[in-house]
Amino acid sequence: MVAAPVPARLTNTALLVLVATALVTGTLAFGLGTAPGRIVVVTHAIAGTGLLVLSPPKGHIVRRGLARQRSSRGVSIALLVFLVVTLTSGFAHAAGMWRLMFGLTTMQIHVAAAIASGGLVVWHVIARPQVPRPTDLSRRSAVRGGGVLAAAGAVWLATEGAFSIARTRGAARRFTGSHAIGTDEPARMPVTQWFDDAVPDGSLDAVVTVRDARGARRVPVADIDTVGDRVRATLDCTGGWYATQDWRGASLQRIVEARPEDRSLVVTSVTGYQRRLPIEALPALLLATRVGDAPLSRGHGAPLRLVAPGRRGFWWVKWVVELRTDAAPPWQQPPFPLT
Ligand SMILES: Nc1nc2c(c(=O)[nH]1)N[C@H]1C(S)=C(S)[C@@H](COP(=O)(O)O)O[C@H]1N2
Ligand SMILES: [Mo]
Numbered sequence: 001m002v003a004a005p006v007p008a009r010l011t012n013t014a015l016l017v018l019v020a021t022a023l024v025t026g027t028l029a030f031g032l033g034t035a036p037g038r039i040v041v042v043t044h045a046i047a048g049t050g051l052l053v054l055s056p057p058k059g060h061i062v063r064r065g066l067a068r069q070r071s072s073r074g075v076s077i078a079l080l081v082f083l084v085v086t087l088t089s090g091f092a093h094a095a096g097m098w099r100l101m102f103g104l105t106t107m108q109i110h111v112a113a114a115i116a117s118g119g120l121v122v123w124h125v126i127a128r129p130q131v132p133r134p135t136d137l138s139r140r141s142a143v144r145g146g147g148v149l150a151a152a153g154a155v156w157l158a159t160e161g162a163f164s165i166a167r168t169r170g171a172a173r174r175f176t177g178s179h180a181i182g183t184d185e186p187a188r189m190p191v192t193q194w195f196d197d198a199v200p201d202g203s204l205d206a207v208v209t210v211r212d213a214r215g216a217r218r219v220p221v222a223d224i225d226t227v228g229d230r231v232r233a234t235l236d237c238t239g240g241w242y243a244t245q246d247w248r249g250a251s252l253q254r255i256v257e258a259r260p261e262d263r264s265l266v267v268t269s270v271t272g273y274q275r276r277l278p279i280e281a282l283p284a285l286l287l288a289t290r291v292g293d294a295p296l297s298r299g300h301g302a303p304l305r306l307v308a309p310g311r312r313g314f315w316w317v318k319w320v321v322e323l324r325t326d327a328a329p330p331w332q333q334p335p336f337p338l339t
Pocket of ligand 1: 189190191192193194195196197198235236237238269270271273299300301312313314315316317318319339
């Protein structure tokens, strides 16, 4: 008996669901700082693997479509290329190739190609609309969908298993998917900025301006340095690596005093880079002057950087020049920095 071929419409619908899932979980994964978020990263990996599982049937559909010589063919080919780059870089990152050339990490290429793919998928859905039929919601479709998920799950498990057996770098990833680079060796830890920020050169004032319940004042870095509060915390960059270090400085609870109406703390860098944190986070936050046994290097934020345990790297503002408590709620900012 020969199984009936799966209608192209169903393959396309399944692909759309997987792409949407991958985009949503990928975005959420960037905000993840704590272990329960692992499920988001696993879902992301399985959605990506599902795209791979469906690539043979989709290959037929694509070949048929390209043969029709539509004028928008070029856009479809661009979408295909971006998707291939997105999937390849995703798997390469998982396998352990976290850094590529030209100063870009595999993860940065993955994200850039994914954003481009996402935009082109929206175009594709509008340009090649697909009308679902009532019969699509059949038991048979559900079984097929389940089959795709089971296959994706199995391939994902087998891949992770192969990484462990081969002891690739991919085997030792954190729950966020990041690779360990430079734990307890701050000198080996990459220096990185969110988007277009740069390490400031020239001398920086060894003082931080604090605006809180006690008014505005300037606190010398030397005073913060002598406090000697310590915290062991993991800097986990969305670029795809993490490092755990002993950070030293002063707990923000000692430095900042919130007014009753304050709901957030705005931390600003000399570069203008800024994050707004919930005021309840004060006791957990550290203003660091040192990492390991040495003073911070300029690249890692000297003279002062924020250490935000349980939060991704983009919260760890470097070259801090101002701490300001504010009545606005902490979510009153873009979820990810814009520059
Ligand atoms: N001023 C400033 N601070 C910043 C950034 C930035 O772009 N500008 N990038 C953040 C990001 S995305 C990360 S991962 C960490 C990297 O810290 P490191 O360079 O010490 O490894 O710094 C954070 N602090
Ligand atoms: Mo980062």
